Amino acid sequence: MQDVDLYQAVLGITSPWKVTRVDLALDAGQVDVYVEHAAKERFACPECGRSCSVYDHAPSRTWRHLDTCQYRTLLHASPPRVKCAEHGVKQASLPWSEAKSQFTLLFERFAIDVLQSTSVSKAARILGISWDEAWTIQRRAVRRGRARREAAPQSPRRVGVDEKSPGRGKEYFTVVCDLSEKTVEWVGDGRKSETLDTYWKKLTPEQLESIEAVAMDMSGPYFASTVRHVPNATAKIVYDRFHIMQHATKAVDQVRRDEQASLSRTWGKDSPLARSRYLWLYSEENVPARFEERFEKLKKSELRTAKAWGMKELLRGLWGSKNKRAASGFLTRFIRSARAMRFAPLSKLANMLASKRDNILTYFNVPATSTICEGLNPAIQQLKTRGRCYRNREN
Known part of the structure; x- marks a missing residue:
């Protein structure tokens, strides 16, 4: 040849x-x-x-x-x-290139794969092109994707709403995900009710009516926005288990902080809770082997932290209930037990669960979770650590 x-x-x-x-x-x-x-x-x-x-x-x-x-x-x-x-x-x-591009389509396709895996700077070095050239390829890919979506708009039936922060809590943006397709549908600046309003207003009445579930954290603004726009929203909003367990984990950590402050006054550096902060963040099955022996002793102790951790682990069983009725009974018993312990952080958790119980239990009507949105966190976190896309929020 x-x-x-x-x-x-x-x-x-x-x-x-x-x-x-x-x-x-x-x-x-x-x-x-x-x-x-x-x-x-x-x-x-x-x-x-x-x-x-x-x-x-x-x-x-x-x-x-x-x-x-x-x-x-x-x-x-x-x-x-x-x-x-x-x-x-x-x-x-031209069949091999987009208009005004200085790269063939095949090169751009490969470049996009690289850009999805690393930062613009590192991708540029791997590809042997300049930062601006790599950025331009990425920007064109984003525009093509947006154009395809706008040309064939689809309304997700199961929606996940979550807040993200590209910095250290100084600014936030709202992410809306299609839980069925596992895709990001929309991103808006801020985390206010008005932010999410902007997304709902983009949908037709028919699209809003077709929504089956909206999974979210227990944010008041997101709840209020959804109720304003989505028909029968209160029966469709599902408070996400991931965020509920985050609250439970924070309660355990606060119990530990309070108890450690008390123990350290007597035991000093020899407190049984010394250097144990991260141990209590693990679930039962995820404790690393090197910590198993120490943690086994701690969780069987009479420490208030051990009891709070046990309650946190118990709460995980809520979503394993056979049906909504069983889950309702489980939640009632958990709230009663948490309050009976008289640990302020657990009482606060119990009161929150009691006030939000209806939309916690909605899960058993429409089992939706925004965990998929959380699953996108590694890529979203890379926006911070790798510096991807932040010269232009659109990307």
């Missing part, structure tokens, strides 16, 4: 285009591939699609393609310009 035939096949170049020449510069580590179209060929107007004759050619352009082994590969061609009766002289679309 000749080199031109090889690259014709590798590049996927089809009629009326053909590879006419391939130059290999070993010293420069570069392959140059030259492409031309057949004579007297007609091309579509990029505006209306009407078949037009070639008016002239733009100056020769170069596109970066995927490397050939270790050799940088460049594609060269003179784009034809057509004269449309309606739109005048326009440059014809």
Whole structure:
């Protein structure tokens, strides 16, 4: 197979285009591939699609393609310009690249995979392009995705709403996820009721009616916004188990803090709770092997923290209830037991669960959880640590 035939096949170049020449510069580590179209060929107007004759050619352009082994590969061609009766002289679309891009579609596809895995800076180094070039590829990908979504709008039936902070709590944004498709549907600045209002207002009455469940934390603003816009919202809002367990874990930690402050006055550094903060954050089955012996003794002790941790672990069983009636009984007993312990943080947790019980138990009508939104946290956290996208919130 000749080199031109090889690259014709590798590049996927089809009629009326053909590879006419391939130059290999070993010293420069570069392959140059030259492409031309057949004579007297007609091309579509990029505006209306009407078949037009070639008016002239733009100056020769170069596109970066995927490397050939270790050799940088460049594609060269003179784009034809057509004269449309309606739109005048326009440059014809090229099958290997988007308009105004200096990269082939195959290169951009690979670049997007790299960009999804690391920061713009690191992706640029891996790809051998500048930061601005990598950023431009990413921005085009975002715009294509948004255009596809707007061209074929879909309303999620099960929605997850969550707040995120790209910094250290100084600013927040609201993320709306499609829990069925596991995709981010919308992002808005802030975490107020008005923020979520903006998303609901984008949906038609029919789309709002079709919503089956809205999983969220126990945020008042999100609840209020959803009630304002989603029909029969109070029967569809599900307070997410992930966030409920976060509150339970915080209650355990506060009990530990209070107890440690008391014990340290007597025991000093020898307090049994010394250096145990992170142990109490583990669930029963997740305690690392190196801590098992110590934690086994701690959780069987008469420490208030051990009892609070046991209550937290007990609460996890709520979502294993067979049905809503069983769950309701479970929750009633848990609230009673938590209050009976007379630990202020547990009493506060019990009161919160009592006040929110209806929408905690909605889970057993429509088992939705925004854990999928939380599952997106690693990527969202990378927005902070890798510096991705924050020159433009749209991305």
